Amino acid sequence: MGCTWSGLSALYGVVSSGTEVWVNERCFRIVRQLGEGGFSFVFLVQERPSGHHHLQQEAKDPSIDHHGDGFFALKKVLIQDNEQLDLVKQEIHVSSYFKHPNLLPLLDHAIIPVKGSQDGSWKQEAYLLFPVHKDGTLLDHLTRMQLNNEFYPTIAVLHIFKQICAGLKEMHMNDPPYAHNDMKPGNVLLTLQPNKPPKAVIMDFGSASPAHKKIRSRSEALTLQEWAAEHCSAPYRAPELWDCPSQCDIDERTDVWSLGCTLFAIMYRESPFEYVLGESGGSLQLAVMSGQVKWPPGPTPPYPDTLCQFVTWMVQPQITMRPHLEDVSIHIDKLLASFGTGVDGLWTLKVDKQNTELIS
Numbered sequence: 219m220g221c222t223w224s225g226l227s228a229l230y231g232v233v234s235s236g237t238e239v240w241v242n243e244r245c246f247r248i249v250r251q252l253g254e255g256g257f258s259f260v261f262l263v264q265e266r267p268s269g270h271h272h273l274q275q276e277a278k279d280p281s282i283d284h285h286g287d288g289f290f291a292l293k294k295v296l297i298q299d300n301e302q303l304d305l306v307k308q309e310i311h312v313s314s315y316f317k318h319p320n321l322l323p324l325l326d327h328a329i330i331p332v333k334g335s336q337d338g339s340w341k342q343e344a345y346l347l348f349p350v351h352k353d354g355t356l357l358d359h360l361t362r363m364q365l366n367n368e369f370y371p372t373i374a375v376l377h378i379f380k381q382i383c384a385g386l387k388e389m390h391m392n393d394p395p396y397a398h399n400d401m402k403p404g405n406v407l408l409t410l411q412p413n414k415p416p417k418a419v420i421m422d423f424g425s426a427s428p429a430h431k432k433i434r435s436r437s438e439a440l441t442l443q444e445w446a447a448e449h450c451s452a453p454y455r456a457p458e459l460w461d462c463p464s465q466c467d468i469d470e471r472t473d474v475w476s477l478g479c480t481l482f483a484i485m486y487r488e489s490p491f492e493y494v495l496g497e498s499g500g501s502l503q504l505a506v507m508s509g510q511v512k513w514p515p516g517p518t519p520p521y522p523d524t525l526c527q528f529v530t531w532m533v534q535p536q537i538t539m540r541p542h543l544e545d546v547s548i549h550i551d552k553l554l555a556s557f558g559t560g561v562d563g564l565w566t567l568k569v570d571k572q573n574t575e576l577i578s
């Protein structure tokens with residue numbers, strides 16, 4: 219069966235599996251929805267046989283779940299105004315510009331006019347084609363593990379974190395340096411591999427921007443805060459983006475704060491500042507500004523003090539006191555060397571229901 223453009227207008231309204239969609243010269247069949255964001259839907263799609271030419275090359279990466287039969291993730295972004303158009307163009311620019319095994323590559327994209335099914339007016343939609351990672355995000359894994367009383371042993375924590383840092387370093391070491399601005403477990407795709415640590419890939423470059431910003435007035439500070447409130451997830455957002463001084467230099471170490479929170483979340487499933495609020499509530503901003511990390515009571519998971527100190531080193535309220543990613547990477551290698559190869563192929567461990575004893 220051939221593909222038709224009518225598939226696109228169907229997609230603009232109700233989306234069902236089996237719908238066909240073109241991205242430039244290629245036709246894809248929608249299999250199911252993988253996820254959704256503020257103004258976007260992400261679908262598992264399969265390429266129709268007519269147009270799989272130069273995508274064959276990407277299929278060679280074994281961590282990417284193509285099954286050799288042309289599966290991809292297709293992100294459809296609804297564009298309501300010029301601001302959203304600029305944002306999607308920025309996402310396309312950043313995800314095509316950086317190439318690294320731990321950064322999700324953009325394989326193809328198209329921005330197309332679409333007639334609304336309800337009011338008949340013309341709008342635009344963007345389609346972004348990515349390799350699919352069917353095991354889901356690090357957040358999905360952490361949620362599943364929590365239900366099963368599982369956690370990552372130290373060595374797995376370090377291997378996952380090392381890959382996240384390697385991807386982010388590619389952005390920080392660019393000239394000019396870029397910040398991701400929304401580092402969190404929900405923006406890391408994880409793929410399980412036999413007898414190896416899971417492969418981690420950073421995604422969602424919709425908030426990425428040049429990292430260096432010179433703030434020289436109250437109004438510049440407020441503009442940055444407003445921007446951050448929209449683009450940087452609150453539990454992972456650095457203090458200087460909550461309460462920005464009128465005179466300050468912002469740099470890529472805003473991401474290092476988010477990385478410290480992400481490392482804590484790989485161990486304990488949430489940001490340290492979500493954890494400290496717990497069920498009692500309170501102000502997330504005050505918890506973030508204090509920079510005080512409270513550690514869950516032991517004895518499990520049994521993480522060494524050095525790993526906890528590593529978190530507090532990154533979660534420094536003063537940006538000038540925070541390490542750069544180069545120092546963070548050196549430290550991971552030192553820790554990996556000191557912990558050796560660890561747990562003989564066990565990349566998750568299980569505790570009993572009372573959380574007191576390791577059972578596997």
Ligand SMILES: Nc1ncnc2c1ncn2[C@@H]1O[C@H](COP(=O)(O)OP(=O)(O)OP(=O)(O)O)[C@@H](O)[C@H]1O
Pocket residue numbers: 252253254255256257258259260291293322348349350351352354355404405407421422424
């Ligand atoms: N390549 C992929 N492989 C598998 N699942 C994916 C892929 N890309 C995205 N997803 C799924 O789709 C969800 C939404 O994707 P993404 O974060 O890119 O959308 P978004 O609109 O930028 O979201 P947000 O509004 O939260 O920033 C992800 O959380 C993930 O579950």
